[in-house]
Amino acid sequence: MKTSDTLSPRTNRRVVLAAALAGLLLTGGGIAAYSAWANVPAAPAASQAAQVDTAEVIHRAITDWQDFSGRLEAVERVEIRPQVSGVLTQVHFKDGATVRKGDVLFTIDPRPFAAEVARAEAQLAATEARVAYTASDLARSERLIADNAVSRRDLEEKQNAARDAAAGVQAARAALRIARLNLEYTTIKAPIDGRMSRAEVTVGNLVSTTGGPALTTLVSSDRIYAAFDVDEQTFLKSVNPARTAKGTSLPVHLGLADQDGYGIQGRIHSVDNRLDTTAGTIRVRAIFDNPDGRLVPGLYARIRLGSDTPREAVLIDDRAVGTDQDKRFVLVVGDGNRTAYREVRLGKLQEGLRVVEDGLKPGERIVVNGLQRVRPGDPVTPHPVAMDGSAPVAAAVAEPRALKTRI
Numbered sequence: 001m002k003t004s005d006t007l008s009p010r011t012n013r014r015v016v017l018a019a020a021l022a023g024l025l026l027t028g029g030g031i032a033a034y035s036a037w038a039n040v041p042a043a044p045a046a047s048q049a050a051q052v053d054t055a056e057v058i059h060r061a062i063t064d065w066q067d068f069s070g071r072l073e074a075v076e077r078v079e080i081r082p083q084v085s086g087v088l089t090q091v092h093f094k095d096g097a098t099v100r101k102g103d104v105l106f107t108i109d110p111r112p113f114a115a116e117v118a119r120a121e122a123q124l125a126a127t128e129a130r131v132a133y134t135a136s137d138l139a140r141s142e143r144l145i146a147d148n149a150v151s152r153r154d155l156e157e158k159q160n161a162a163r164d165a166a167a168g169v170q171a172a173r174a175a176l177r178i179a180r181l182n183l184e185y186t187t188i189k190a191p192i193d194g195r196m197s198r199a200e201v202t203v204g205n206l207v208s209t210t211g212g213p214a215l216t217t218l219v220s221s222d223r224i225y226a227a228f229d230v231d232e233q234t235f236l237k238s239v240n241p242a243r244t245a246k247g248t249s250l251p252v253h254l255g256l257a258d259q260d261g262y263g264i265q266g267r268i269h270s271v272d273n274r275l276d277t278t279a280g281t282i283r284v285r286a287i288f289d290n291p292d293g294r295l296v297p298g299l300y301a302r303i304r305l306g307s308d309t310p311r312e313a314v315l316i317d318d319r320a321v322g323t324d325q326d327k328r329f330v331l332v333v334g335d336g337n338r339t340a341y342r343e344v345r346l347g348k349l350q351e352g353l354r355v356v357e358d359g360l361k362p363g364e365r366i367v368v369n370g371l372q373r374v375r376p377g378d379p380v381t382p383h384p385v386a387m388d389g390s391a392p393v394a395a396a397v398a399e400p401r402a403l404k405t406r407i
Contacts, residue, residue, distance in 0.1 A: 049379040052370030054333050055317070055387040059362035061310040062350050063251065066238075068305060070228025074219035074297040075287070076192050080105060081214050082207045083185040084113065088215075095198040098221065098293065099190045106188040106199075106215055108207065113183040120179040124172035131169050134162040194220040195293065224288055224295045225269065226254055228303050229281035238307060239271055239284055251306035252286040256295075262304045264288055264295075314360045315353035317387050320368040321346065330360070331367040331374065333382055339367060341376035353387070 090107035093099060138158040144150045197217040201207055207215065230239060238250060253262035266288035275282045286303065288295065321344070322329050328346055331339040344359030360366070367374065368387065374380055 051381040053385045054382040058315040064307040068228040068303045072299045073225040076220035079214040108186040110186040117179040120176035127168040127172040131165040134165040253304040255302040314356045333365040
């Protein structure tokens with residue numbers, strides 16, 4: 001079969017016609033595509049200013065608070081011990097009972113002590129009789145000495161016997177007082193108002209004044225201490241007695257483990273006389289009223305200590321705070337109702353509002369709700385609201401708002 005390397009004239013004409021047709025089709029498609037893109041409607045204009053809640057920052061005097069932890073301690077604690085030895089015959093209280101000063105707690109068998117009182121009374125009567133006799137004998141000798149009926153030596157002996165009898169009366173009276181005291185000691189009474197512990201010794205046991213265990217313990221309950229340790233800076237700044245003005249007292253609030261706030265108010269009672277050089281702290285005691293007795297020694301206590309002098313501060317709602325990586329910011333609404341980025345340094349909560357240590361001035365307005373809908377520099381339609389601090393703090397911390405960035 002015969003082949004040729006060149007195309008015939010008819011074939012060349014077909015190729016040229018096909019190429020021309022393809023070019024026309026491509027040109028028409030491009031024109032159609034351009035016409036279709038050109039006819040797309042333009043993007044709509046920017047939307048109107050977003051409506052956001054705005055509030056003016058609060059400016060007022062506040063008290064700086066610091067939080068500590070400690071333990072409750074009894075103001076008065078008494079170990080009840082016997083003052084005489086004997087057999088315990090009665091226990092007059094129930095474990096944990098509240099007692100008043102003078103209430104009878106224990107009774108020791110009083111019979112041996114009652115007998116001792118009777119013996120001492122008899123001894124006193126005998127010595128008083130001897131005093132009467134020696135006084136009469138001395139008077140007779142003094143009459144006879146004038147007539148030289150008795151010697152001077154006999155008279156002096158009579159005088160000495162009278163003095164000895166008088167001294168014997170004093171000793172007998174003292175012995176009787178001791179016997180009566182010991183009889184009183186068989187009835188053991190509460191020395192203070194307070195709450196009893198359990199009875200450590202039961203009826204029938206022999207109790208002793210030497211070496212025996214305490215019968216029970218009694219703690220006061222109308223007031224109670226909260227003992228806690230403060231660091232050296234807090235001592236120098238706040239609780240140092242030399243710094244605190246005379247007649248002033250630092251505010252102290254107490255909260256228990258099952259409470260959210262610090263609802264019990266008290267005052268500083270005492271500050272220790274030296275710092276613990278190992279821990280760098282000093283022990284402080286605050287005192288609180290405890291009329292219902294719910295504060296019990298040993299309980300864990302949360303203590304909030306306030307400063308002695310209030311200071312002016314700016315406060316805002318936690319809802320207004322946004323997060324920009326490791327920074328905190330707010331959007332300030334300025335002239336023309338445009339937002340501006342403002343970095344802030346935050347402090348502690350004060351009655352539901354966050355203290356702003358730096359970054360805001362009194363009188364400025366900030367966005368408190370709608371932070372996600374606007375960016376720095378955007379125009380806004382402000383809707384004034386109160387800076388009430390009602391937003392839960394936990395929600396503000398758990399879901400920090402990220403700063404929007406322009407694309």
